[in-house]
């Protein structure tokens with residue numbers, strides 16, 4: 001076999017073009033064969049089908065690029081849970097925009113690595129300006145805000161706790177019962193005391209309980225609030241929490257992985273009022289930003305807050321190189337080799353502009369409200385409450401939790417719909433987290449029809465209500 005062509009350089013694009021054609025055909029064929037939000041049959045069908053395409057995983061002699069791409073990309077697509085299908089609506093699993101996926105291809109072909117300037121001369125400049133611009137959206141009144149690109153909310157939350165620890169030593173984290181699990185894990189990883197949990201009986205952090213806890217505790221404290229909770233999509237009372245933190249001398253981190261991008265919508269930005277009062281803010285653009293994974297952000301009000309991450313490795317940031325003017329990038333992450341995720345984000349923002357992004361956010365929020373309205377008009381369904389962002393919880397009336405769980409699993413195994421599940425207020429709910437701006441009222445009605453049909457068709461669970 002001839003030496004396979006490379007993706008970059010002057011000859012890379014010509015080598016890529018026919019391969020891309022093969023990939024696009026496989027994506028199309030696979031989606032047509034799947035014909036739905038996910039493959040029917042569950043793991044017992046999907047796994048053997050994928051294995052047939054995949055094996056032998058490492059053949060002695062390769063089958064060639066076109067064959068391998070056709071075989072594996074077709075099988076992968078046919079077996080995908082595809083968030084571009086409006087009935088795939090679980091887990092804040094975003095349908096990436098075509099423009100972002102196209103930009104990500106360029107990032108793969110050029111392969112800049114963000115750990116030193118000599119691997120990413122233009123990409124590092126792009127990242128620096130993009131992170132400054134995003135940080136300025138969050139902290140508009142600060143003179144030198146900054147942000148880091150992360151692999152997502154988990155890494156951003158971890159960095160936030162790390163920075164607090166570096167400022168104050170072993171901080172005591174205080175989180176709502178509604179906080180993301182990554183906060184507790186970050187405290188564990190960083191050797192911090194186990195977080196104190198504030199109740200969230202209405203889905204958001206209870207202010208009286210927070211005030212009592214803050215009044216009672218000594219030593220460095222970090223409160224983590226959530227803008228867009230995982231279970232219900234609610235937003236903690238950010239300004240009130242910031243006031244309490246100021247009164248008691250505690251620092252504040254806001255996990256706005258889900259809700260943060262509402263900032264871009266003039267219609268919805270008031271919901272995240274108070275973000276700029278936090279010492280750090282997590283935001284995910286692979287949720288309400290329509291980026292392929294990953295595209296996380298940790299923003300801070302002043303770039304000096306990131307100084308603790310400075311790190312010296314002479315082969316990447318030798319002092320004389322830095323003194324001669326080469327940007328020192330190693331302190332921009334705990335990773336070394338790092339994908340230029342800023343590229344797809346910058347291309348998307350330029351392509352859509354503020355109004356384009358706001359339109360996507362508004363459409364998706366509108367779809368969620370429409371779904372909630374449809375549920376309230378369906379006598380056989382109960383709505384948990386009207387959505388704050390795009391999370392809608394519902395369940396069939398007069399059904400036990402066992403049946404709710406079975407409905408979700410049956411929709412999955414039949415390949416009809418992907419819904420999440422949440423246990424709240426003592427019951428199990430179906431959870432639709434809408435992120436697809438192309439979702440129509442017809443799609444939403446179809447989703448509800450699937451659920452109400454199953455609720456009638458399935459035998460009732462054995463657990464008493």
Ligand SMILES: *Cc1c(COP(=O)(O)O)cnc(C)c1O
Nearest residue numbers: 152153154155180228255257258
């Ligand atoms: C999604 C999410 C996270 C985790 O983010 P990843 O990008 O999956 O690492 C953390 N917190 C909240 C509130 C989230 O919505």
